[in-house]
Each structure stands twice: as structure tokens, then as C-alpha cells.
Amino acid sequence: MSAITSTAPAEARQAKRRKSGSKFPNGFWGLIGIVTFLGIWELVPALGIVEAAYLPPASEVLMTLFADLALTAFWVAVGETMLAWFIGLAAAVLLALVLGLVIGMSSFLRRATNSTIEFLRPIPSVALIPLAVLLFGTKIESSLMLIIYACFWQVLIQVLYGVADVDNVAMQTARSYGFSQIQRIRDVIFPTMLPYLMTGIRLGAAVALILAITAELIIGAPGLGKEIQLAQSGGAIAGMYALIVATGLLGVAINLCMRIIEKRVLSWHASVRGENAA
């Protein structure tokens, strides 16, 4: 017994060290990583390993990116991409939430739809690209169709898991206290489902960006992807790389925002509370 208690502080110290990195904070190492990466990128074309015409040095690309940041056209493209991203994600979440609740709450519907869902889910959304072109051409609706299809399944599956996870005792208690259907959804099912739903939305947000960019790149719907395609076919190689870096930064920003929102919304939930305490 005493042996166990005596190791506890040592373990805690070790855990602390593990968390913060050995001598320097993790942020410092991360910065070194970024600088090294940019340094290699700078050197590869400078040493002639890859022709600078195909891979401009990092400094040139970053300068172009900064120049882009001052242009209205750049922000218009970002806005168009984000608009498709947001509408598509919101529509998919709403649709999946409603259908997920309806299907998840009835064991009959769950069993009846299982095979169809398992069959439709792995169909790649890009298979719909030709259909989208035929129906909507290069308008934003093309992007929306792909985004909604891809995100819908991500969110629906999570909602179904979430509804299935509802505690039977809690449900029966609610029933015997005479909770109405709406009360049961709001006070019993929703809190259980929320962590799952947030996971679904977080995954869906990343997928939505991928498909927004894909639709713009392949179909030519307005947005960053189309600008990349135009830069590439116009031979503005540094511009193309700058836009690609911008797309990646947009992705990082979306991931970070989603994680923050998830933490806020689930601040009451054990999984998040545990993380904060540790």
C-alpha cells in the first residue's frame, strides 16, 4: 500500500513533464518544426533539386500570399468558399438531426433502414460530380449538393449512435413521470446525443471544406478552388501555391474553431471536464 502511495507524486511529476515537453514548451518545438519545414522548402528549389518554375521557394510563395491578403478578389473567393461550406454543413446537420431522431427513436425504423444506410454511406460523394454538373452547372448549388450528401452521412451515423446510447432507466423514469414526447427529446435524448452530434459536426466540417474545394476545383463553382485552378492553368505558379497555403490555413482555422465550439457546448460533459481537471 505504502509503495503505491509513494509513487503517486513521482507519477504526477512525470505526467506533468510528459505534458509540457522535456526542457522547452511544446509551442517552441512546434515553431522549430514550422521553421525547418519552411527552410527545406526554401532550399529545395534554391539548390536546384526541383526547378523553381515548378516549386517556387517558400519566401516567394509567402510574399504572394501576403500580397493576396490585400486583394478584394481573394477575400471574395474565401467568402464564396465559406458560404458554400456553411450552408452545406448547416443543411446537412439539420437534415441528419431530424432524420436521425425519427429513425433512432423507433427500433422498427432503425432495423428497417439499417441495410439501406450501410449501403448508401460508403458511396463516394464525388461520384455525384457529373450529376451536379448536369443539374446545376457551375453554380454554388453544385458545391452544396456534394457537401450536403457527404456531411449528411457523417452526422446521421453519429446521431443514430447517440440516440441508441440513451440510458434505458433514464428513459423509463421520464416516461413514468409523464414526460411528453417533446420533453423526452429535449431533456433525456438531447443531452445524451449532444457529444455524438458535436463529433459528427466536427468531422462534417472538415469533409465539407474538402468537398467545397473539390467542387470549385473540378466543376468550377466560384471560390478558392476555382482560383487555384485558374492560377494553375494561367501559369501563375507562386499564386497557386499561395492559394493552396491559404486553403490549408482555412482548414486549420475551421478545425480549431470546431474544437473550441465543441468544448464550449460540452463544458458540462464528463469527457471535457475530465480533460480540464487533468
Next chain:
Amino acid sequence: MKLLKSISFILALPVLLILWWVAATLGGASFFVPTPADLGKTFIETWVGERMFTDVLPSVQRLVLGVLGAIVLGVLLGLLVGMNRTARAITEPVFEFFRALPPPVLIPVLMLLVGINDGMKIAVIISGAIWPVLLNTIEGVRAIDPVQNETSRSYGISGLARIRYQVLPSATPTIMAGIRQCLSIGLILMVISEMFASSSGLGFAIVQFQRSFAVPEMWSGIVVLGLIGVIMSFIFQWIERRVLRWYNGLKEVENAV
């Protein structure tokens, strides 16, 4: 009786949907939606025969090569980085950036660097699909129970034996979750790399049909892609069940207690 019931549960909705489709196209097919009979006929005419060997199989081959490459490279690199705390801290922001980068934007880059050929398409698949495997391997290795690591150390298990018997098995559940994502990204990239720059392959054929307004042929191509996705998902689930049998069993025991 029980078997009959579960079979009818599996088949009822698909049959209803197909009946609805038949009924909806009964009064003459619209331009955009072919009748089921038309689609079936076109499907066989289009894909069974020469096209199978010129378009479908090469695409599938590229997909398999790309995905296998992404898995092998991702796991190796992930083990290398994940087992060293400093390496983890250094690479984290750069890897996060590449994970967040939508993989299709890599197509124009690789077109420039590699040129338009089979190698480019495989490179696109690898460079897009590697990130979930890589990051999940790193995370899986990082999250290994420290007691396990210390046990290995005190028993003098190190090097390859430690990776083989302790690190890899502990990280496998997380790695498998990464591989699942890697498969769907790989399929997406296979299709769009062919739509973007190619003169053969499934993606190219489908776009060609769409441009020439051969609508039933286009739909049959969509069906082929769907079938590939479904088959891949079944194969993956089968492998996952076998690889993680010990893990699922362990979870069941833990849940029972």
C-alpha cells in the same frame, strides 16, 4: 421465422425504394433519371467487356497501390515520430496543417512536380490519404498505457520486438480508425485525379459520359463507383473484425464487469 423476419427487415426498404423508382419513371423516363431497366441494360453494356480492363481495373489498381502505400508509409513514419516526444512536438503543427489541407488541392501541385501519368495519380492518393493514418498512428503510440512501456523496459524488451509485440498492438485500434478514413479519401482522390487530368480510368469515363449527355451511361458509372465504395467498406470491416478480435473481446469483458 426469426431469420425470415430479419431478412425482410434487410430487404424491405431497398425493395420499396426500387418500386418507388419504377413507379416514378413509369410514365416515360425524364432526361435526367433513366428507368431501372434502362440503367441495368446500360450498366451491363457499358461496363462488362472491354471497359472493365481499360478503365475499371487500372483505376482500382491505382487505388489499391495508393492506399497500401499510404498505410505502410503512414504507420512507419507514425511509429518513428510517435515514439519520440520531441519529434512529436516538432512535427505537430506541420502535420496539422497538412491534415487540414483539403487533399484535392494537391492534384495541381503534383501535376507540376510529377507530370501527368500513373505515378502522379498514385502520388496524389498517397499524399492525401496518408495523413489520417500517420496522425492516428502517432496518437495511438502516444496514448499507450505507461505501465505497458515500463513493463517492456523492465523486462528488457526493446527495439523491433517491442514495436512488434507491445507498441503496434496497443496502437492498432487507433490505426484502424485512421485506415477507415484513409480508404474513403483514397477513393475520392482516385476519382478526381482522373477527372482532372487523364485520358482513361473511371473518373475520366464518367466525365466523358456527362459531357456527351449520355445520361444512363453516366448513372451506370456512378453505380460502379458506389459499388467499389461498398465493396471496399465490406472488405475493411471484415479485416477490422479479424485484426481487432482481441480488442473487441477485451472491451466486452470490461463492459460486462
